[in-house]
Structures are given as C-alpha cells and as structure tokens.
Amino acid sequence: MEMIDLALADLKFPPPSSVLRELRQEISKVNYYPSGDYLELKQAFCNYLGPEVSLTSENLVFGNGLDEVIDLVTRVWGGVNLIPSPTFSQYSMAAARSNQRVISSSMLRQGNYELNFDETDLKKASLVWVCNPNNPTGDLIPRKKIEQTLDDARGMVAVDECYYEYTGKTVVDLVEEYENLIVLRGFSKNFGIAGLRLGVAISRPENIRKIERIRQPFNVNRMAEKAGVIVLKHKNEYKKIWQRVLKIGRKFAAEIKRMGYRPFPVNANFVLVDFLDEKKASEIFLKLKNNGIKTYPGWSDEDFEGDLNQHIRFAVSVEKHMKLAVEVLRR
Ligand SMILES: Cc1ncc(COP(=O)(O)O)c(C=O)c1O
Known part of the structure; x- marks a missing residue:
C-alpha cells in the first residue's frame, strides 16, 4: 500500500510546467559554481517585496532552506533563545546544535494560542522566536503583539514568515524601523521547491553582514539559485x-x-x-x-x-x- x-x-x-521548463535549461550548467553573491536572486526578491518596502540586496541573505537560515540566525544571536510553545521544532534544535540555552514559554491558554511573552524572559533572551502564522497551530499573530515584542525585547527578534504567501500578513515593512528585527521567508511551502532548499532572511544591512561573515561561500546551490529567480517571475x-x-x-x-x-x-x-x-x-x-x-x-x-x-x-x-x-x- x-x-x-x-x-x-x-x-x-508540483511547480507550474512553465517553471519546470525554464529550470530544466539550468541543468546543463551544473558544472559551474553558483554565483556566490546571489545578486540576481536578491534583486528578484527585492522586486517581489514590492516598492512599498524600500529594501535592497544589502538587506537580504539566502540560505540552503529556511532551516539553514534558522541555524545561521541562532549562531549569530543565540545564547539565550526564547521560544514560544508549541511551535516549529527547528528553533530549539538549532539552539541544541550550538549548545545554547532555551527558555520555552507556553502560549496555550484554554486550548488557544496567544503570543504573550513574560517581560523578564524578554529581558533575558538574546534571541526571541516568533512564527507567523504559527506552525503547527496555524494562528496568525496580531501585528501589535509583534511590535510589542520588538519594543520589549533586549535582543534580536526573528519573525519566521515561512507561510506568508497564504495570508499576506507581514512585518517586513518594519525592518527599517527596528534594528532588532529579522524576518525569515521560505520557498518550500509556497513555491514548491522544498527539494532544492532555499530560504531568505531580511534585516538591516549591519545584521545581514553578520550572517554573511559565517555562511559558506556557496551555501545555496546553483539549481536553487536559478529556481528562486524563476518562481518569483511566475508568482x-x-x-x-x-x-x-x-x-x-x-x-x-x-x-x-x-x-x-x-x-x-x-x-x-x-x-x-x-x-x-x-x-x-x-x-x-x-x-x-x-x-x-x-x-x-x-x-x-x-x-x-x-x-x-x-x-x-x-x-x-x-x-x-x-x-x-x-x-x-x-x-
Ligand atoms: C515555520 C517554519 N519555518 C521554517 C521551515 C523550514 O523550511 P525550509 O524547507 O525552507 O527549510 C518550516 C518547515 O517545516 C517551518 O514550518
């Protein structure tokens, strides 16, 4: 069975046939390395974000799936990781891989998920995770709650918008305003290229540079790099x-x-x-x-x-x- x-x-x-057709052409070039600076992909993603957010390629860093981006973010800002529960397991697993501390905070009240961090935890944490909409509960986190978290947190706040495309709710427009905000977006659940692995972090250039310093030179493979550009064209x-x-x-x-x-x-x-x-x-x-x-x-x-x-x-x-x-x- x-x-x-x-x-x-x-x-x-599966991805639309037009996407697969374009992607097939890239196969014959796999003897070449990926670009390494991922500039074409960064440009395409800036266009995808739209003119309302005036971000440039300096605001972006790509990873081998959002899983790698989560790892990179944890390695740069982790130490004390404040993680709501229940949520996606990779935030705490990334912390474990780097031997870091986790403060787990339950957000279920009478069976409903409600983001409500303890103020003292927010002062202790070097990195706070917010998943919006939250996996596995599906709840959307009200924008006000995220703003409040950004205001109250001592450290960095990572907002994982892996499922953004389904509802269009985002705080990416706050990246310029908040130096402690990093937004994560994926390509697996929305653009259907989970098998190729691609994810992106969006933040202030000084934050992005910290990740750039520790990522591997060709962390995104050539097919994923090209696929990212193609799928965005076919949104x-x-x-x-x-x-x-x-x-x-x-x-x-x-x-x-x-x-x-x-x-x-x-x-x-x-x-x-x-x-x-x-x-x-x-x-x-x-x-x-x-x-x-x-x-x-x-x-x-x-x-x-x-x-x-x-x-x-x-x-x-x-x-x-x-x-x-x-x-x-x-x-
Ligand atoms: C909230 C969340 N973030 C990140 C990921 C990882 O996605 P990717 O396939 O891009 O590594 C997942 C996958 O399950 C997820 O649910």
Whole structure:
C-alpha cells in the first residue's frame, strides 16, 4: 500500500510546467559554481517585496532552506533563545546544535494560542522566536503583539514568515524601523521547491553582514539559485495554487468541525485538529495510518514541540486525499 503523506507540510502540488521548463535549461550548467553573491536572486526578491518596502540586496541573505537560515540566525544571536510553545521544532534544535540555552514559554491558554511573552524572559533572551502564522497551530499573530515584542525585547527578534504567501500578513515593512528585527521567508511551502532548499532572511544591512561573515561561500546551490529567480517571475501562477490549498484546507476543517472535533485556524497548508481526548487522538492516528494516511501526531517532537497530546496535524493535499482522510475519520 502506498502511503498518502499528510505529515510533511511541503507543497503537494508540483511547480507550474512553465517553471519546470525554464529550470530544466539550468541543468546543463551544473558544472559551474553558483554565483556566490546571489545578486540576481536578491534583486528578484527585492522586486517581489514590492516598492512599498524600500529594501535592497544589502538587506537580504539566502540560505540552503529556511532551516539553514534558522541555524545561521541562532549562531549569530543565540545564547539565550526564547521560544514560544508549541511551535516549529527547528528553533530549539538549532539552539541544541550550538549548545545554547532555551527558555520555552507556553502560549496555550484554554486550548488557544496567544503570543504573550513574560517581560523578564524578554529581558533575558538574546534571541526571541516568533512564527507567523504559527506552525503547527496555524494562528496568525496580531501585528501589535509583534511590535510589542520588538519594543520589549533586549535582543534580536526573528519573525519566521515561512507561510506568508497564504495570508499576506507581514512585518517586513518594519525592518527599517527596528534594528532588532529579522524576518525569515521560505520557498518550500509556497513555491514548491522544498527539494532544492532555499530560504531568505531580511534585516538591516549591519545584521545581514553578520550572517554573511559565517555562511559558506556557496551555501545555496546553483539549481536553487536559478529556481528562486524563476518562481518569483511566475508568482501569479502560484497565487492560484495558494488559493486552492486554502480552500481545500478550510473545507477539510469544516468537515472536522461537523464531526465534533476542534480544528485550528487554517492560514497555511496544514490543519491542526484537537481531538479533545488523548486516547481518541491516538486511536485516530493509528486508524489513519492503517488506512494508508500518514499524519503528524502532536505528541511526537519530530516537527514541532509543545504539549499537544490530543492533537494531530494534517498537511493539505489534493482534494482526493483530503476526502479520503474525512472518510476514514467518519468510519
Ligand atoms: C515555520 C517554519 N519555518 C521554517 C521551515 C523550514 O523550511 P525550509 O524547507 O525552507 O527549510 C518550516 C518547515 O517545516 C517551518 O514550518
């Protein structure tokens, strides 16, 4: 039986054929190194950010997936890492890889995620992580909360906008105003090039230079460098995919709600579901698995951490797969 993967939240739709056609041409040039300065890609990303934010290539540094960018940010500003919980696991794993300290702060209040750091923690931390929308809960963090965090934090605040394209909510326009802000954007969940690995950090030039000093000279490979330029050119084709993903995800969440369970907000290509009871959740996880559907159980710490013992995260896939998941849940 071939398993349907609703565990990993990569984009379940392949890039448009126009993108793949252009990308194929680059294959014949893989005997050459990547550019190393990534200037064409930086220019393309500045254009993508739009004229409202007057940022230049000096405000950007690219990485081998956002995972590498998280590592680089942690190596530069970490030491004492303040991490909300539950959230994406790589913030604390990057800290562990560098033997750094983590202050974990639970943000669940009566089952709802609400960013509310303790003021003393904000004064202690050299690096604060905010994931918006938050993986795995899907919650959007109100802009005011992020501004308040930036104002109160003693150290750097990293805002991970890995799923930005699904809702368009960003604080990238605050980069010039706040010297302690670094915004992270990805290419895996939105542009569907998770397999090539590309991510970017956006901040003041003096912050970017600190990362530039420690990154490897060709940290982004040649295919990823080219793919970044190509996908940004085709953003209008991707917009249709993002709308479709949200529509499928929200329909799935509505079905879940009808069954009496509690879906979290759908603001990205995944849906977190509270099955209201630990035993029930583990039975459902096994039932899905036995029917060929792989999901992320909240009680494993593979992708995200925090106490989610009665929760399962579903990646949004094509309509057929989500329909099958609903059918299995109804049985
Ligand atoms: C919030 C968040 N940030 C970063 C990443 C890493 O993305 P990438 O594939 O670009 O390394 C993920 C992937 O799951 C994520 O959920």
